[in-house]
Amino acid sequence: MAFSAAFFTSSSPSLTLPCKTRRPFYSQTGYCLTPLTVRASTTLDYSKVSVEDKTPNPSKTSSWQWKFKDNYINIYYEEHVKESPDPPKNILMMPTISDVSTVEEWRSVARDIVQRVGEVNWRATIVDWPGLGYSDRPKIDYNANVLEEFLVDFINARNGPISDSENNLVVIGGGHAATITVRAAKKGLVKPTAIAAVAPTWSGPLPIVFGRDSSMETRYGLLRGTLRTPAVGWMMYNMLVSNEKAIESQYKSHVYANSDNVTPGIVESRYALTKRKGARYLPAAFLTGLLDPVQSREEFLELFAWLEGKIPVLVVSTEGSPKRSKAEMEALRGAKGVSKFVEVPGALLPQEEYPTKVAEELYQFLRESFESRF
Known part of the structure; x- marks a missing residue:
């Protein structure tokens, strides 16, 4: 019989989808620190952005215009560096794709890594995906190819934010962002010197629970279309996604491992993101599987296998x-193409919930992979 199945999975909040199924799915080495400086061209007032992330040295941010077809989309990014006479080596950090995706999830990890004293002077750039975070959110047809195109353009842009990173770039991504990066590398569209995949995923919330048969794909299309409509779409988005109870439930059920770490400040900050103009367009694609870079575990493993020895x-x-x-x-774990596999506390957003643990594993990987080369 048909019923409404409430579920929490991947990086999305609770949704209700009419469907036929038998049951619903319910669901961190010692180092030294030096003063940190963050460089960029414009400043954002973080007192209006995040309750949780105020520091003595507030971040400065910049924007970059991405040309997609006939549109120019303002892309939000920030750069974290420390003062050093040595030329920096570049890290690009890509947020986990979700309805509440934001550069904030990587900020503590970025600051931790760039402050460490070692053979390499690291510089970290964090960028919000188009349609998410503090980037513009135009009404375009978002899919995995669009996000891959953005990533490729951002990395390869002449005079872009990381234009000095040729043959000198490590990409770190969470969730779908990691898999999209690996896919772009397999195609030869980007040439990072290393990739770190943190809690990597490849399937959107609905397909991972309800599958991809023709009947379900039809339902996904109907839901996606409804969410994109002018009036009804906002009503549905506000009811299912853009409310504080839904966001709190999302974080406590699967985004964070420890519900005690879900503070009112986190919920308020993420709720504000869902109120930005155009906020529902990309999440509608993510929830229904349009942002999935592959369609099966076999394809997922093949992407990583291609990187073996490279x-x-x-x-x-x-x-x-x-x-x-x-x-x-x-x-x-132990798959072809994976040089190192580690496990840390957390759920789908460990870089935000346990940044010290994640930063330590990432830094050790960077040391093992690069310090002896310089």
């Missing part, structure tokens, strides 16, 4: 991920 690849799994997402991460 570049170092770190996979960071988490102890408390949802069952289905955890199974995909575990499939990469």
Whole structure:
């Protein structure tokens, strides 16, 4: 019989989808620190952005215009560096794709890594995807190819934010962002010197639970179309996604492993993101599987296998991920193309919940992979 199944999975909040199924799915070495300086061209007032992330040295931010077809889309990014006479080596950090995706999830990790004293002077750039975070959110037809095109353009742009990173770039991504990066590298569209995949995923929330048969794809299309409509779309988005109770439930059920770490400040900050103009367009694509870079675990493993012997690849799994997402991460343990596999506390956003643990694993990977080369 048909019923409404409430579920929490991947990086999305609760949704209700009419469907036929038998049951619903419910669901961190010692080092030294030096003063940190953050460089960029414009400043954002973080007192209006995040309750949780105020520091003595507030971040400065910049924007970059991405040309997509006939549109110019303002892309938000920030850069973290420390004062050093040595030329920097570049890290690009890509946020996990979700309805509340934001550069904030990587900020503590970026600051931790760039402050460490070692053989390499690291510089970290964090960028919001188009349609998410503090980037513009135009009404375009978002899919995995669009996001891959953005990533490629951002990395390869002449006079772009990381234009000095040729043959000198490590990409770190969470969730779908990691898999999109690996796919672009396999195609030869980007040439990072290493990739770190943190809690990597490849399937959107609805497909991972309800599958991809023709009947379900029709339902996904109907839901996606409804969410994109002018009036009804906002009503549905506000009811299912853009409310504080839904966001709190999302974080406590699968985004964070420890519900005590879900503070009112986190919820308020993420709720504000869902109120930005155009906020519902990309999440509508993510929830219904249009942003999935592959369609099966076999394809997922093949992407990583192609990197075997070419570049170092770190996979960071988490102890408390949802069952289905955890199974995909575990499939990469010992898999071809994966140079190192580690596990840290957390669920789908360990870089935000346990930044010290994630930063330590990432820094050790960077040391093992690069310091002896310079």
